[in-house]
Amino acid sequence: MLYLLLALIIAAVVYVGWRAVRAQANRPKTRVIGPDDDPDFLWRLTHGDNNNPNNPR
Secondary structure (H helix, E strand, O other): OOOHOHHHHHHHHHHHHHHHHHHOOOOOOOOOOOOOHHHHHHHHHHHHOOOOOOOOO
């Protein structure tokens, strides 16, 4: 009877560990911010960061 209880406890620990590993693998990855999503880049575009008279747009 003790072996059955020990086997159930080991099975429960393995199951919980397996579920924890799968939960980490399915976590969404962080999103990469492109130039069109970068607020600083968009602000520099609209406010004319490149006001060089020798380099007209």
